[in-house]
Structures are given as C-alpha cells and as structure tokens.
Amino acid sequence: xxxxEPSLAFPVLAFAxxxxxxxxTGSYVYFQFVQQWPPTTCRLSSKPSNQHRPLQRxxxxxxxxxxxxxxxxxxxxxxxxxxxxxxxxxxxxKLKISWPNVESDNDTKFWxxxxxxxxxxxxxxxxxxxxxxxxxxxxxxxxxTNILKNASIVPSAxxxxxxxxxxxxxxxxxxxxxxxxxxxxxxxxxxSQLLHEVVICYDYKAKKQIDCNRTAGCWNNVDIKFE
Ligand code: AMP
Numbered sequence: 001x002x003x004x005e006p007s008l009a010f011p012v013l014a015f016a017x018x019x020x021x022x023x024x025t026g027s028y029v030y031f032q033f034v035q036q037w038p039p040t041t042c043r044l045s046s047k048p049s050n051q052h053r054p055l056q057r058x059x060x061x062x063x064x065x066x067x068x069x070x071x072x073x074x075x076x077x078x079x080x081x082x083x084x085x086x087x088x089x090x091x092x093x094k095l096k097i098s099w100p101n102v103e104s105d106n107d108t109k110f111w112x113x114x115x116x117x118x119x120x121x122x123x124x125x126x127x128x129x130x131x132x133x134x135x136x137x138x139x140x141x142x143x144x145t146n147i148l149k150n151a152s153i154v155p156s157a158x159x160x161x162x163x164x165x166x167x168x169x170x171x172x173x174x175x176x177x178x179x180x181x182x183x184x185x186x187x188x189x190x191x192s193q194l195l196h197e198v199v200i201c202y203d204y205k206a207k208k209q210i211d212c213n214r215t216a217g218c219w220n221n222v223d224i225k226f227e
Contacts, residue, residue, distance in 0.1 A: 028065030028074050028121055030210060031202040033138045034181075036061040038102040039155070039227065040196040044183050051104040056155065058144040060099040061197060062114045063135045063206070065122035068213060074121035081120070082112040086128050095132060098139040125205055134206050144198050147173045153226060160192055160223035174200060177211040182218035185225060193219055195226045 035058040042052040065074055087095070087108075101110035111132065119131045126134055148154070151169035153161060163180060170178045181197035201212040218224060 027067070028204070029067050030065075030204060031122070031206050032064045032066050032212070033135065033200045033202060034061040034064060034197050035059065035139065035144055035200075036102075036197045037195055037226070038100075040183055040194045041102050043186070043194070044196075045103045047103040053100060053102045053105070055100065055102060056145075058198060059102065060135055060139050062118050063122075063131060063138070064118045075117050077121040077123070079120045079123045080128065082115040083128065084108055084112070087111070087132065088129075091129070091132055091136070094136045098136050099132075122206075138200070138202070138206075142170075142174055142200065144170065148226075155227050156225075157227050160225055161195075163218055163220075163224060166195065166224060166226070170198060170200075174209060176200070176209045177214075179212040179214045180218050180224075182222075182224060191223070192225045193222050195224050 038059055039054040039056070042049070042054040045052060067073055095111065096107055099107070099111065101107045115128060115131065119126070119128065122131070147169050148166065153166060153169070166180055167178060179199045180195060181199065182193040183196045185192045185194050199212055199217070201210050202208065203210050
C-alpha cells in the first residue's frame with residue numbers, strides 16, 4: 001500500500017479533521033428568522049385539530065442558520081441537545097407568547113424540535129439560552145401583525161394581495177428585504193395561495209439585519225390570501 005510522505009501526512013490529516021469538524025458542526029452563512037401566521041399552520045397541520053391554537057398574531061417558527069446554496073440547511077448538527085432546565089422561568093414566560101406550539105399545547109416539545117434541528121448548527125455563535133433570547137428579541141423588534149395592519153392588510157376571507165403588497169410595508173418598517181412563504185390554498189389550489197410565513201434575515205452573528213434572498217416561497221403571479 002502506498003504510504004503518505006511524512007512531510008505531507010500532517011497537512012492532509014489536518015485538512016481531513018477540518019472537513020469532519022465543518023460537517024459535524026454544520027457551517028452556515030446567515031440566519032433566517034421565520035415568523036408564521038398560525039391559522040395557516042393549523043389549517044395545513046396533520047395533527048389533531050382539537051389541539052390547534054390558531055392565534056391571530058405572527059409567532060416564531062424558528063431561527064435557522066442557513067446557506068445561500070441550500071436555504072433549508074444546515075440541520076440536525078452534532079453538539080449539545082435541547083435541555084429544558086436551561087429555559088429559565090422568565091424566558092419560558094416570554095417564549096410562551098412569542099414562540100408557542102400552535103399544533104398542540106406542548107410548547108417545550110416545539111422548542112426542543114427547533115433547537116435540535118436548527119439551533120445545534122449555530123452553537124458556535126449562540127448557545128441554547130442565547131438562541132432563544134435572541135429570537136425573542138428579534139420578534140419584539142418588529143411587530144409584523146401591526147406592520148401589516150397599519151398597511152390595511154388584515155385577515156380576510158375574500159381579499160387577495162400581490163406579493164409586493166405584503167412585502168412592501170415590511171420592507172419599509174425594517175429597511176431590509178424580507179421574503180414571504182406561502183402554502184397552496186386547499187380550497188382554490190389554482191387561483192390563490194395562503195400567506196404562511198414572513199422571513200427576516202440576519203448576519204452570521206444574528207446581530208445585524210441583512211436583505212433576504214428570495215428563494216422558493218410563494219408562487220409568482222398567484223394572488224395571496226391572508227385569512
Ligand atoms: P422545521 O422542522 O423547523 O422545518 O419545522 C417544521 C415542523 O414544525 C413541521 O412538523 C410543522 O408542523 C412544525 N411546526 C411549525 N410551526 C409550528 C408551531 N408553531 N407549533 C408546532 N409545530 C409547528
């Protein structure tokens with residue numbers, strides 16, 4: 001078997017360890033801060049509807065470390081898994097307002113899912129407490145429900161909007177480009193789509209807001225319902 005030159009062995013091994021490290025921690029470039037409209041989440045949920053909580057305000061879905069090449073990655077990285085004991089009573093009461101489970105009443109289970117799937121991939125920047133505190137602060141900094149209400153965009157069973165109608169007031173308020181995610185309208189799959197999520201983007205350290213790249217989220221040229 002061919003042997004590595006001793007002078008090459010160290011750099012080759014170091015590079016291999018570096019690659020393993022990057023793959024296990026999950027590298028990311030920026031954060032997507034994802035807020036959702038609970039009635040749409042509930043409408044499309046496969047969980048028993050008697051447990052749904054279709055709150056009439058935008059709530060947090062998650063803070064996702066992301067890459068431009070594959071916006072849904074990174075996920076399920078190695079590292080410390082969710083520890084409910086690290087959620088202080090003060091933080092818990094804040095998250096119950098900003099980050100509720102709307103498919104059942106088990107908020108902790110939803111926080112655990114989001115931390116284990118997404119938070120573990122940015123642990124080098126935000127530990128578990130910082131991840132949840134920072135997310136709550138982001139939620140507090142822009143009230144999407146009020147921003148839309150002030151632009152006369154309120155839930156309606158009949159009215160439809162263009163993507164830019166909804167994007168524009170959020171862009172004005174935050175001074176950055178958000179992006180919207182929609183779900184197919186089960187009642188009118190060809191004529192309309194349902195507003196589901198509003199994404200605001202942050203830099204690597206989750207401190208500075210940046211423009212989002214519009215990725216697949218809503219269909220072009222299909223009107224959007226917000227109900
Ligand atoms: P993710 O894995 O972060 O992409 O989130 C998707 C999963 O989270 C799906 O199973 C959704 O049904 C669930 N989900 C999204 N929002 C909520 C919420 N507010 N409460 C409970 N489950 C949710």
